[in-house]
Amino acid sequence: MSEENKKIEDQVWDPASVEILAKAETDCVDTCFSRMDTQKNQCKFGTSGICCRICHMGPCRITKKSPLGVCGANADTIVARNYLREVVGGTAAHSDHGRHLVLRLKKVAEGKGGGYQIKDEMALRRIAKDFKIEEEGRTKEKVALDLANLLLGEFTSQEEKLKTLSLAPLMQQNIWKYHNILPVGIDRLIVEAMHRTHIGVDHDYKNLLMSAFRTSLVDGWGGSRIATLVSDILFGTPSPVRSNANLGVLSEKTPNILVHGHEPELSEMLAVAVNDPEIKEYVKAAGADGVTLSGICCTANEILMRHGIPIAGSFLQQELAVITGAVEMMIIDVQCCMPSLPKVAKSYHTEIVSTTEIAKTIGATHVRFETNDALRSAKELVKRAIDNYKNRDPEKVSIPSANSPLIGGFSVNAIKYMLGGTFRPSFRPLNDAIIADRIKGIVGIVGCTNPKSKVDAYINILTLELIKRNVLVLKTGCAAVSSAKEGMMTPETALEKAGKGLREVCEAIGIPPILHMGSCVDNTRILEAATEIVFEGGLGEGISQVPAVGVAPEWMSEKAIAIGCYFVASGIDVILGYPFHISGSENVTRFLNEETKKLFGGSFHNVPDPHDAVDKIMELLHNKREKLGINKKAERKLFDMKDRREL
Ligand code: BF8
Numbered sequence: 001m002s003e004e005n006k007k008i009e010d011q012v013w014d015p016a017s018v019e020i021l022a023k024a025e026t027d028c029v030d031t032c033f034s035r036m037d038t039q040k041n042q043c044k045f046g047t048s049g050i051c052c053r054i055c056h057m058g059p060c061r062i063t064k065k066s067p068l069g070v071c072g073a074n075a076d077t078i079v080a081r082n083y084l085r086e087v088v089g090g091t092a093a094h095s096d097h098g099r100h101l102v103l104r105l106k107k108v109a110e111g112k113g114g115g116y117q118i119k120d121e122m123a124l125r126r127i128a129k130d131f132k133i134e135e136e137g138r139t140k141e142k143v144a145l146d147l148a149n150l151l152l153g154e155f156t157s158q159e160e161k162l163k164t165l166s167l168a169p170l171m172q173q174n175i176w177k178y179h180n181i182l183p184v185g186i187d188r189l190i191v192e193a194m195h196r197t198h199i200g201v202d203h204d205y206k207n208l209l210m211s212a213f214r215t216s217l218v219d220g221w222g223g224s225r226i227a228t229l230v231s232d233i234l235f236g237t238p239s240p241v242r243s244n245a246n247l248g249v250l251s252e253k254t255p256n257i258l259v260h261g262h263e264p265e266l267s268e269m270l271a272v273a274v275n276d277p278e279i280k281e282y283v284k285a286a287g288a289d290g291v292t293l294s295g296i297c298c299t300a301n302e303i304l305m306r307h308g309i310p311i312a313g314s315f316l317q318q319e320l321a322v323i324t325g326a327v328e329m330m331i332i333d334v335q336c337c338m339p340s341l342p343k344v345a346k347s348y349h350t351e352i353v354s355t356t357e358i359a360k361t362i363g364a365t366h367v368r369f370e371t372n373d374a375l376r377s378a379k380e381l382v383k384r385a386i387d388n389y390k391n392r393d394p395e396k397v398s399i400p401s402a403n404s405p406l407i408g409g410f411s412v413n414a415i416k417y418m419l420g421g422t423f424r425p426s427f428r429p430l431n432d433a434i435i436a437d438r439i440k441g442i443v444g445i446v447g448c449t450n451p452k453s454k455v456d457a458y459i460n461i462l463t464l465e466l467i468k469r470n471v472l473v474l475k476t477g478c479a480a481v482s483s484a485k486e487g488m489m490t491p492e493t494a495l496e497k498a499g500k501g502l503r504e505v506c507e508a509i510g511i512p513p514i515l516h517m518g519s520c521v522d523n524t525r526i527l528e529a530a531t532e533i534v535f536e537g538g539l540g541e542g543i544s545q546v547p548a549v550g551v552a553p554e555w556m557s558e559k560a561i562a563i564g565c566y567f568v569a570s571g572i573d574v575i576l577g578y579p580f581h582i583s584g585s586e587n588v589t590r591f592l593n594e595e596t597k598k599l600f601g602g603s604f605h606n607v608p609d610p611h612d613a614v615d616k617i618m619e620l621l622h623n624k625r626e627k628l629g630i631n632k633k634a635e636r637k638l639f640d641m642k643d644r645r646e647l
Pocket of ligand 1: 477557
């Protein structure tokens with residue numbers, strides 16, 4: 001192995017990425033990995049959260065010599081304000097995504113759907129019932145209109161608390177009420193959080209941080225939850241589906257179109273367009289047998305879950321996909337699309353196409369995706385990609401062979417059905433397995449990948465070690481893609497590695513021990529699963545009592561911070577592979593990492609090493625099981641001894 005490849009192997013885990021990063025060096029193309037090198041020694045004021053650029057008396061930086069900003073703000077205020085603004089950023093991204101889908105549902109209900117339909121009427125009626133909307137004897141359009149109006153009200157409500165909160169167990173609702181953080185409308189809370197972080201408004205770090213948790217609730221139980229609910233109604237509730245993942249899904253023999261971003265309105269229609277007879281004829285005329293559509297990032301997860309369309313890669317593979325030289329077009333919408341893409345694409349024939357007014361990139365072609373005439377708009381994009389096929393330079397093409405099979409599509413409904421059967425879908429068998437100690441608990445491994453450390457390594461080590469220890473792993477976002485690429489999302493491979501108890505349960509039910517639950521907004525499916533466990537009974541009155549942990553091993557985005565906050569506010573401990581930018585304030589750090597435990601039943605834990613994370617997670621699960629009285633005696637002793645050793 002060359003020295004060069006050795007270095008690359010320290011940056012990325014999967015062989016396809018190693019191969020393409022080597023190609024990037026040969027082709028003299030910059031990637032986020034080379035830029036990470038040049039960005040080493042990142043600003044310490046930024047990483048500790050003590051740089052304040054909120055007003056133009058600054059920017060101010062807190063040091064021992066200058067402990068206050070020009071306005072008098074101390075480190076606690078500055079760190080907490082910066083943190084709240086990050087939570088706002090993440091919440092806004094998820095919630096705007098949710099809003100677009102509700103507006104689409106409304107148009108569909110009014111007969112102006114632009115080619116979209118209600119694909120899952122049962123989901124519509126089930127959700128309508130949850131919100132006490134009359135549905136019996138009414139057309140699906142009428143029900144959908146009432147539901148869309150109710151959900152739009154979730155964004156605009158000024159004083160009424162969010163209705164989607166009623167989907168949470170009563171215990172969590174009471175905790176939020178007790179701490180005075182029951183959220184009102186999504187838009188109002190986002191505006192209010194921006195207001196209180198303006199110069200001269202909220203200076204109490206605890207007050208600011210409670211606002212961060214309140215804001216995050218309008219993400220997890222509001223905007224994101226709405227996005228998932230409405231996506232299921234419009235595009236279908238996912239059920240298990242086979243597919244493949246990694247750059248090897250690209251085809252040497254057909255035009256390749258990559259869809260990248262987050263909102264499923266675009267990707268859903270592209271999935272339809274590539275199978276349209278007109279497109280089949282068009283591509284034949286271009287000398288190919290078909291078009292290969294695959295996805296990057298969360299949009300990949302969306303179309304995988306509902307159509308079994310393969311995943312080309314996760315966040316940090318977006319540039320690598322272009323560097324294969326085999327991509328005719330990358331169609332992007334919102335979130336996690338790197339501004340570097342057009343520059344990378346310049347070395348090849350790939351056209352980067354942006355599609356929405358709120359997300360443009362210099363160097364990309366902007367073709368507005370017309371949601372009101374979506375199929376035509378999608379077909380035009382596909383034809384444009386096919387036209388570009390002739391420009392592919394075979395000399396520049398190198399598609400890695402890595403291409404792992406996977407099973408995705410585990411919505412809560414699908415899990416319930418698999419656990420209980422068609423006539424009595426239920427979480428009972430899972431609760432019983434947890435109570436009987438065959439499964440220790442559930443762990444959601446979620447979030448991004450980050451070039452600060454070897455990509456996918458933490459996620460894959462942790463996942464493997466947890467299933468060995470009889471932990472059922474639920475996955476979303478790019479963390480799900482890491483496992484998929486590793487070949488760990490088929491029962492065949494993962495069950496071999498799972499502990500005895502978990503293996504027996506999964507074999508009996510017919511599920512893999514690692515469940516792909518979707519995109520980042522679908523983290524709400526994990527909350528939904530935890531809620532089902534509570535409702536099923538025997539594992540506590542609230543989510544905070546369920547043996548469940550969340551982990552964001554390689555996170556990087558503001559959305560991940562918002563997700564972490566709504567998990568903690570819902571009573572779930574969250575392990576972070578990288579710390580927040582808060583170390584400049586001991587008070588803020590203590591509040592997030594310790595005091596939240598007393599408030600909500602869960603807190604944050606910084607654990608940079610995956611093996612330490614395994615120990616920490618098992619300890620957290622053990623403690624929750626202990627409180628429920630479901631630990632075996634022998635195991636209790638073992639943990640007592642371990643505690644004594646630590647003392
Ligand atoms: O929303 S996991 S890198 S793609 S932010 Fe982005 Fe992170 Fe991936 Fe999806 Ni989520």
